[in-house]
Amino acid sequence: MSSEKAIAVQINGIGRELSAPANETLLDCLRRHGFFEVKSGCEKGDCGACAVQIDGEPVDSCLTLAWTVEGRSVTTLEGLNDTDNPHPLIAAFLEHGAVQCGYCTPGIMIAAEALLRETPEPSDDDIAIALSGNLCRCTGYTKIFAAIKQAGEVLRAGGNDD
Amino acid sequence: MLRDFELDMPADLQETLACLPGGTPLAGGTNLLVDLRARRESAERLVWLGNIDAFRDIKIEDGQAAIGGGTTVGDILRHPGMERAAPALVDCARVFGGQMVRNQATLAGNVCSGSPAADSVPPLLSLDAELCLASATQVRTIALDDFYTGFKKNRRSPDELVTGISWPVPGPNTANRFYKLARRKGDAITVVGVAVTVTRDGNTCTDARIALGAVAPTVFRAKEAEALIIGETLTEERVDEAAQKAKELSDPIDDLRASADYRRDMVQVLTRRLLNQAWQSLGEKEAGR
Ligand SMILES: Cc1cc2nc3c(=O)[nH]c(=O)nc-3n(C[C@H](O)[C@H](O)[C@H](O)COP(=O)(O)OP(=O)(O)OC[C@H]3O[C@@H](n4cnc5c(N)ncnc54)[C@H](O)[C@@H]3O)c2cc1C
Ligand code: FES
Ligand code: FES
Numbered sequence: 446m447s448s449e450k451a452i453a454v455q456i457n458g459i460g461r462e463l464s465a466p467a468n469e470t471l472l473d474c475l476r477r478h479g480f481f482e483v484k485s486g487c488e489k490g491d492c493g494a495c496a497v498q499i500d501g502e503p504v505d506s507c508l509t510l511a512w513t514v515e516g517r518s519v520t521t522l523e524g525l526n527d528t529d530n531p532h533p534l535i536a537a538f539l540e541h542g543a544v545q546c547g548y549c550t551p552g553i554m555i556a557a558e559a560l561l562r563e564t565p566e567p568s569d570d571d572i573a574i575a576l577s578g579n580l581c582r583c584t585g586y587t588k589i590f591a592a593i594k595q596a597g598e599v600l601r602a603g604g605n606d607d
Numbered sequence: 608m609l610r611d612f613e614l615d616m617p618a619d620l621q622e623t624l625a626c627l628p629g630g631t632p633l634a635g636g637t638n639l640l641v642d643l644r645a646r647r648e649s650a651e652r653l654v655w656l657g658n659i660d661a662f663r664d665i666k667i668e669d670g671q672a673a674i675g676g677g678t679t680v681g682d683i684l685r686h687p688g689m690e691r692a693a694p695a696l697v698d699c700a701r702v703f704g705g706q707m708v709r710n711q712a713t714l715a716g717n718v719c720s721g722s723p724a725a726d727s728v729p730p731l732l733s734l735d736a737e738l739c740l741a742s743a744t745q746v747r748t749i750a751l752d753d754f755y756t757g758f759k760k761n762r763r764s765p766d767e768l769v770t771g772i773s774w775p776v777p778g779p780n781t782a783n784r785f786y787k788l789a790r791r792k793g794d795a796i797t798v799v800g801v802a803v804t805v806t807r808d809g810n811t812c813t814d815a816r817i818a819l820g821a822v823a824p825t826v827f828r829a830k831e832a833e834a835l836i837i838g839e840t841l842t843e844e845r846v847d848e849a850a851q852k853a854k855e856l857s858d859p860i861d862d863l864r865a866s867a868d869y870r871r872d873m874v875q876v877l878t879r880r881l882l883n884q885a886w887q888s889l890g891e892k893e894a895g896r
Contacts, residue, residue: 448613467614470640489641491794496707502681505707508636512614513657556706563685577793578705 452515456480457524465511471497474511475521482522482551486580493579496552497521503559505578522551525558533599534558534592543592545583553579557593565601567593609643613652620659620770624743628766630654634677635711637704638720656768667692673773674714676739680727681710692776695730695785695802702787703727705794715769718751721759721825728826729802730785732818734774740767758824781806781814782885786877790864797821798865801853801877807889810840817849817878822857822870829853832878841886850879 451462456475465474472495475483486494488507495506498520525532534554537543544550553576560567560575567575572590581589615630617623623632631650633639634657642648656662662677665686672692674682683689683700690697703709703726717727718738728751736751740763751772754761763769777783785802789795800820806813815836817829832852839845859870 468609468612470609473608489644490637490704490708493705493707502710503707504711505637508640508708508711510614510633510636510640510653510655512616513655515616559706574701574793575706577791578707578709 450512452512454514454516455518457520458518463511467510467512469511470507471509471511471514471519472506475506475519480521480523484548484551486548490578491580492549493552493556493576494549496555496579498524498555498559501559501562503556520555522554525554532558533596534561537592537596537599538589541588541592541595543584543588549579549581549583553581553589557589557596561593561597561600565597567597609640610646610649612643612650615652615654616658617654618658620662620741620768621743623654623656623659624741624766624768626652626654627742627768632656632719632768634713634716635679635708637708637712638716662770665689667776670776671773672776673771676713676715676768676770676772678714678772679710680704680708680712680714680717681706683714684709693730693734693774694777694783695733695804696727698785699726699730699787699800699802702789702792708794714772718754718772719761719763719769721755721761723758723823723825724797724800724821725826726787726797726800726820729800729818729820730783731772731774732826732828733783733785733802733804733816734777735816736772736774738769739771739773741770742766742768746770752828755825755827777804778806780808780889782888784881784885786881788873788877796864799859799870799873799877800826801874801881803878803881803885805836805841805882805885805889807841807886812836812839812841812886815882817853817882819853819857819874819878822859822874824858827856829856829878831856836882841882846879846882846886849882850875853878 449466451464484494486492497506615626630652633653662675664675666673667688680700680703717725737748783804788799802818804816815833820826832849835849854875857874859867861867
């Protein structure tokens with residue numbers, strides 16, 4: 446058996462200690478510790494359901510070993526869903542009906558948040574490139590694109606519109 | 608669940624090199640972890656490269672570009688100087704995997720995976736890139752053009768780490784482009800990849816590179832095709848000859864993504880298109896100065 450150790454990591458701004466064996470992925474480790482907003486899909490980097498941010502960069506947690514995030518900062522969907530200050534993506538997705546079964550949504554929001562930080566006014570092409578690692582089997586993407594654009598507008602105007 | 612393995616977490620380059628005999632470097636994990644899960648890979652001890660200081664640094668100075676062994680595809684896209692220092696590599700980075708894979712996948716991992724469809728290799732070959740390889744006992748550089756010896760085989764010895772990749776920055780009279788043909792733009796395995804470099808002085812092509820991906824056991828330079836255009840004016844006939852030669856030099860396979868015949872045809876089409884675009888873009892520059 447791989448040896449188990451405790452890793453210190455910030456998750457959504459809160460310092461945590463997670464125990465994990467060497468061969469555990471960050472995806473399995475996070476879900477084992479109750480972070481069920483991180484979804485498991487293909488487990489080989491194709492679908493993006495498991496996306497989280499490490500130090501602000503979206504990565505697939507199914508292709509990340511838990512030990513390698515020691516000392517770093519991990520953001521899951523819940524990190525964007527601060528009840529006092531929810532990310533504008535959340536209202537925009539609701540308003541546009543960009544969520545159907547919702548399985549892809551956590552990963553898509555993680556990818557879209559990083560896009561909007563780098564490119565506040567994304568074109569369709571920018572969004573397509575940013576989301577090319579996120580598969581959605583329900584929506585056909587149109588509403589997702591519209592929601593991301595609207596969230597960008599809200600952010601450019603200086604924050605939440607409600 | 609991944610199969611059982613040990614994971615070393617060395618703190619710096621020296622410690623990493625000391626771990627390598629018997630250990631397998633783990634960079635982004637986008638090949639290695641997928642292969643471990645699919646049980647195509649049986650490494651028993653992985654060595655995490657993420658703690659090596661300055662391993663993702665990018666330097667562009669004195670006409671040379673140098674990236675660290677841990678530089679990711681996403682780092683290439685975010686670096687403002689890359690647009691000029693490696694146009695074909697930026698073309699490649701845009702259509703490489705998806706956003707998450709780009710943030711994890713390293714160029715060194717792509718080069719070492721040695722797949723004939725590894726997308727960064729045609730651009731890096733078209734730029735005359737060199738690899739810096741370090742072991743606990745020696746440091747050496749090797750031209751990428753000399754690196755591959757066969758399908759997924761290369762000259763890296765197991766105790767060596769790719770610590771950097773470097774290339775000369777193309778001058779103002781040089782155009783450099785890459786095109787990836789695949790079933791869709793992002794997150795798809797390449798059917799044919801072509802990178803070209805053309806240097807133009809007046810009406811003469813003074814230097815050229817044509818690098819082809821996914822059409823032979825390794826990515827390779829179509830040197831006989833390059834020779835047909837160096838010293839020439841790139842008329843329609845010259846470009847056609849070079850494109851025809853590139854097609855003849857290809858030795859692709861049939862697979863579920865495309866037939867060998869289609870791949871060969873596309874080598875010709877894409878080589879012709881990229882050479883024309885490169886040549887003409889330089890003509891516009893000449894006319895404009
Ligand atoms: C969903 C998905 C999409 C993908 N899309 C593309 C694509 O569009 N184009 C493409 O070319 N590839 C693609 N890939 C393949 C893969 O992402 C790339 O080959 C990537 O560049 C590998 O880099 P890595 O850092 O993840 O390497 P790893 O998986 O960590 O390592 C790969 C191999 O290289 C060795 N290695 C890594 N770094 C070093 C080093 N510094 N020195 C010596 N050896 C080293 C490892 O030991 C291992 O054998 C994709 C993969 C996935 C899962
Ligand atoms: S579960 Fe990680 S990309 Fe699909
Ligand atoms: S909403 Fe169902 S997968 Fe996207």
